[in-house]
Each structure stands twice: as structure tokens, then as C-alpha cells.
Amino acid sequence: MxxxxxxxxxxxxxxxxxxxxxxxxxxxxxxKVEEENLLEKVFQTPYYKLVESYVKPNGYIGSGMHSWSNWRGMVLHETPLQDGEAAARLLSNYAIPKNKQIIINFIAALRNDEILKEEFSYISPEIARFRDRYLGINSGYSISLLNYTCQALLGYGDDDEVRAFTETSYNAFESVLHISALSDITKTRANSGKKYNYPYIEQDMYFPCQYHLETLAHTTTWRNDKHIETIANAINHLCEIMEDDNLLHVKIGNKYYAPCWAYVRPxxxxxxxxxxxxxxxxxxxxxxxxxxxxxxxxxxxxxxxxxxxxxxxxxxxxxxxxxxxxxxxxxxxxxxxxxxxxxxxxxxxxxxxxxxxxxxxxxxxxxxxxxx
Incomplete structure (x- = not known):
């Protein structure tokens, strides 16, 4: 074998x-004893110890999420692992059990709006990101999209607090079955120079991105034979209709943003x-x-x-x-x-x-x- x-x-x-x-x-x-002994060795690894050192009294880990490491000459992250999303990803990659206190406290912080408001107030761009945290969640751009995905990665994606986003993630992939090309759903900026003349979708439009896929991969509530078949068909269809040079932005208010790795290419x-x-x-x-x-x-x-x-x-x-x-x-x-x-x-x-x-x-x- x-x-x-x-x-x-x-x-x-x-x-x-x-x-x-x-x-x-x-x-x-x-x-049980053997598992705890091996897990203890994981706890002693340098990257885990580094993440552990970034835990705050309120349970949040690091600073921000998918955020700036430097801002106007001010160092915000001593290392990349001081970013909240990076910390969550390491804990997930290392398969730290969801019942460990570091994860329990982090999840509680991710579900507490007062804590999140405080955590996303240290520079002006983060204040705006938190204020608009639900805009673009269908199409791959928002803090909430990051937050819910991190909860799923840490083993809490099937909870009621995340279930609506799991449905959003499913709908994002299912939407691909209704188009024959990316241009079916995109618009082009009017009255703009060549540099900014890129295709975009409106913020409420469903379109799949990496975070939608990761959430579905780490959750079970959406799974039944029909839904799994639908997701598989959508992914196969996406590979057939997308082009290698596709580009996409999302219009949020009056601004245009690159979504978090939207799946516009096969x-x-x-x-x-x-x-x-x-x-x-x-x-x-x-x-x-x-x-x-x-x-x-x-x-x-x-x-x-x-x-x-x-x-x-x-x-x-x-x-x-x-x-x-x-x-x-x-x-x-x-x-x-x-x-x-x-x-x-x-x-x-x-x-x-x-x-x-x-x-x-x-x-x-x-x-x-x-x-x-």
C-alpha cells in the first residue's frame, strides 16, 4: 500500500x-494519555508559544484580522502571527482541540461586539472596516467574513452564531451554476481611466471566495447528499467557465475592493x-x-x-x-x-x-x- x-x-x-x-x-x-502527551509537545513548539504570548486578557489574540502590519511608520505586528487571523489559522493547522481555554476564550472574543469594537479601533482604517463589517459578506469582502471563517477553522462553525454564514457560503457556490461566464454578473466602471476600468460586482451579489470554501470544509450542518452534489457540480462548472486572466472587484459603497481571493479562475x-x-x-x-x-x-x-x-x-x-x-x-x-x-x-x-x-x-x- x-x-x-x-x-x-x-x-x-x-x-x-x-x-x-x-x-x-x-x-x-x-x-487519552498518549494524545495529551503528544499535544503537550505541540504546545512547546515555537510558533504555538508565540501565538500564546499574543493572547490578551479579553481573550482576543494579536491585533486586528487580515490587517496592516505597519501603519504610517508604526509597527503594529511584531511578527505575522500577531494578526488575529494568522493566529487562528495556526491553531487550526496544529489541530488544537476546541475545548482548550485559548480557543474557548478566543471564540468568546470573536462573538463579543464590544471586544471587537475595541480591537478594531487602534487605527482609523480599522474603525471603518469594523463599522462596515457586514458589507460584502456574500461576495468575499468583510471583517465578518473573516471572523466567521476563523470560528469555523477553530471548530465552532456549526454553532448558531455561524450557521447563517455557512448558508451564505453554500449560496455563494450555488450561484455559479446560474452563469455561463464571469461577465454575466459583472459591471464595468463608467467614466474611469484604463487603470481603473476593471469588472466589478455589487456588494450583495453572491460569489464564492476562499473563505466560503474554508467554512464549508470545516462545517457539517449544510451537508446532505443533495447539497454535496450541488457544491461539486458548482465547482466543476466554475472550472469550465472561468478564464485564467479573470479579474474582479467588489463595490462597497462608492469604493472598489479586491475580494478575499474570489474564485474567478479555474x-x-x-x-x-x-x-x-x-x-x-x-x-x-x-x-x-x-x-x-x-x-x-x-x-x-x-x-x-x-x-x-x-x-x-x-x-x-x-x-x-x-x-x-x-x-x-x-x-x-x-x-x-x-x-x-x-x-x-x-x-x-x-x-x-x-x-x-x-x-x-x-x-x-x-x-x-x-x-x-
């Missing part, structure tokens, strides 16, 4: 986070060549979580992964130049919305890179084998 070689490689070479998730999610061979098949696609592996994982083998690009990617693992069970990527390798490693260094998921705390050696890639391959194929 291909995965047995991959698992043996990870058990021998991977760091504590991968071993914890491998035993807990894939092998499912831990008793999803790509995994390749073990150097790829420039944003968060390719992470996206494929989430696609597998919502539609499994009903999604064409997922099945095609699974075939590539299986072939790549045939020799020794280790997934590797070919680097054309040292610069490509540097960019690849940087893309896995900190959990951002547009980075790959990384569970190794360092990538100084190729083995550490292969561990992250191989765990992804094992997880991806495990999900397709109905391991969700």
Missing part, C-alpha cells in the same frame, strides 16, 4: 505537529513541478473536504499524487532554481490566507519540506478515502 510507506517516513522523520495529527486523524491509534490540478498557484495544496484539501471524488480537479490531483508516491511513499517537488526553492519555503513559513499549510517548524533541510508535502498527500488521499 502506498500510504504505508508514507506513514513510515513521517513517523521516522516528521516533527511533533505532524506526528500528533498523523496519529490523531489518520492512524487514530491514541488513547482550480488547478496538483503538480510536483514548481507551481505559482496560490495555496494550491490547501485549496485541493478543502475541495476534497466539500465534494470528494465528485470534483474533477480533486480526482485528477489524486492520480498525480498517487503516481508521485509510488517509488518510496515520499512526495517531493522539483525546484528549478535556488530562488524557486526560497519562494516555496517562504510560502509555507507563516499561516496566512494565501500560504500553504505548514506543520514543520523549520524547512532548513529538504527532509522537513518532504515531511510537510508527504503529510499533505496522506491527508488528501485519506479524505478521499472517506476519512473526513
Amino acid at each position: 502506498i500510504l504505508s510507506k508514507s506513514i513510515d517516513f513521517l513517523l521516522e522523520n516528521a516533527g511533533d505537529v505532524i506526528k500528533y495529527r498523523l496519529h490523531k486523524e489518520i492512524l487514530k491509534d491514541l488513547n 482550480f488547478k490540478v496538483f503538480t510536483n513541478e514548481v507551481a505559482t498557484e496560490v495555496a494550491l495544496r490547501k485549496t485541493l484539501t478543502h475541495l476534497a473536504m466539500v465534494g470528494g471524488d465528485k470534483i474533477d480537479v480533486v480526482c485528477q490531483s489524486a492520480d498525480v499524487v498517487k503516481t508521485a508516491l509510488e517509488k518510496d511513499g515520499v512526495l517531493r517537488v522539483k525546484f528549478d532554481t535556488p530562488y524557486h526553492k526560497k519562494c516555496f519555503k517562504q510560502n509555507m513559513s507563516i499561516p496566512s490566507p494565501y500560504s500553504e499549510i505548514s506543520l514543520e517548524t523549520s524547512h532548513k533541510s529538504d527532509i522537513q519540506i518532504w515531511c510537510d508535502l508527504t503529510f499533505w498527500a496522506v491527508q488528501f488521499l485519506h479524505i478521499l478515502n472517506r476519512g473526513l
Whole structure:
């Protein structure tokens, strides 16, 4: 079996986070004491300790969410993990249990408008973002969209507080089935120069983005056979009708914003060549979580992964130049919305890179084998 070689490689070479998730999610061979012992090792990793140091008395972690790291010469984030969204993503990536106090308190803060108002008042742009926090939630632009997705990533997406956004996320994908091209729903700015003459949609228009997909991937209340079939059909249709050079903005009031990675281009098949696609592996994982083998690009990617693992069970990527390798490693260094998921705390050696890639391959194929 291909995965047995991959698992043996990870058990021998991977760091504590991968071993914890491998035993807990894939092998499912831990008793309560063993799980707590492995989790304690995760708590001692440098990035987790850094996130822990950013916890505030009110439960919020860091400063802002998908926010500025610098503002008019003032350093707002000492490290990227001081951003609230990045902190939530790391906790999710590390599979920190939802009943741990750091997550319980963070969720409480994310659901408290007074705390959020305080947290988004430290610079003037954040005050405006919080005031308009619900505008654009259907189309991929709002603080609330980030907030609800973070709650889903942390294991609380099926609660009543998030359920309406889960329905929004479903509707965003379902809406794609009613168009034959992006131009069916876009408008073009009138009386503007070439630089600003880009297509846009109104703020209430449904259109899927990364945050909608992540929310669906980490929730269950929307799932039934019909809905899963609809989502899979929508994703396959999206890949058929979207163009690689599509662009999109969202009109919020009288301003135009780039949405949070709206899916205006077709999803790509995994390749073990150097790829420039944003968060390719992470996206494929989430696609597998919502539609499994009903999604064409997922099945095609699974075939590539299986072939790549045939020799020794280790997934590797070919680097054309040292610069490509540097960019690849940087893309896995900190959990951002547009980075790959990384569970190794360092990538100084190729083995550490292969561990992250191989765990992804094992997880991806495990999900397709109905391991969700």
C-alpha cells in the first residue's frame, strides 16, 4: 500500500505537529494519555508559544484580522502571527482541540461586539472596516467574513452564531451554476481611466471566495447528499467557465475592493513541478473536504499524487532554481490566507519540506478515502 510507506517516513522523520495529527486523524491509534502527551509537545513548539504570548486578557489574540502590519511608520505586528487571523489559522493547522481555554476564550472574543469594537479601533482604517463589517459578506469582502471563517477553522462553525454564514457560503457556490461566464454578473466602471476600468460586482451579489470554501470544509450542518452534489457540480462548472486572466472587484459603497481571493479562475490540478498557484495544496484539501471524488480537479490531483508516491511513499517537488526553492519555503513559513499549510517548524533541510508535502498527500488521499 502506498500510504504505508508514507506513514513510515513521517513517523521516522516528521516533527511533533505532524506526528500528533498523523496519529490523531489518520492512524487514530491514541488513547487519552498518549494524545495529551503528544499535544503537550505541540504546545512547546515555537510558533504555538508565540501565538500564546499574543493572547490578551479579553481573550482576543494579536491585533486586528487580515490587517496592516505597519501603519504610517508604526509597527503594529511584531511578527505575522500577531494578526488575529494568522493566529487562528495556526491553531487550526496544529489541530488544537476546541475545548482548550485559548480557543474557548478566543471564540468568546470573536462573538463579543464590544471586544471587537475595541480591537478594531487602534487605527482609523480599522474603525471603518469594523463599522462596515457586514458589507460584502456574500461576495468575499468583510471583517465578518473573516471572523466567521476563523470560528469555523477553530471548530465552532456549526454553532448558531455561524450557521447563517455557512448558508451564505453554500449560496455563494450555488450561484455559479446560474452563469455561463464571469461577465454575466459583472459591471464595468463608467467614466474611469484604463487603470481603473476593471469588472466589478455589487456588494450583495453572491460569489464564492476562499473563505466560503474554508467554512464549508470545516462545517457539517449544510451537508446532505443533495447539497454535496450541488457544491461539486458548482465547482466543476466554475472550472469550465472561468478564464485564467479573470479579474474582479467588489463595490462597497462608492469604493472598489479586491475580494478575499474570489474564485474567478479555474482550480488547478496538483503538480510536483514548481507551481505559482496560490495555496494550491490547501485549496485541493478543502475541495476534497466539500465534494470528494465528485470534483474533477480533486480526482485528477489524486492520480498525480498517487503516481508521485509510488517509488518510496515520499512526495517531493522539483525546484528549478535556488530562488524557486526560497519562494516555496517562504510560502509555507507563516499561516496566512494565501500560504500553504505548514506543520514543520523549520524547512532548513529538504527532509522537513518532504515531511510537510508527504503529510499533505496522506491527508488528501485519506479524505478521499472517506476519512473526513
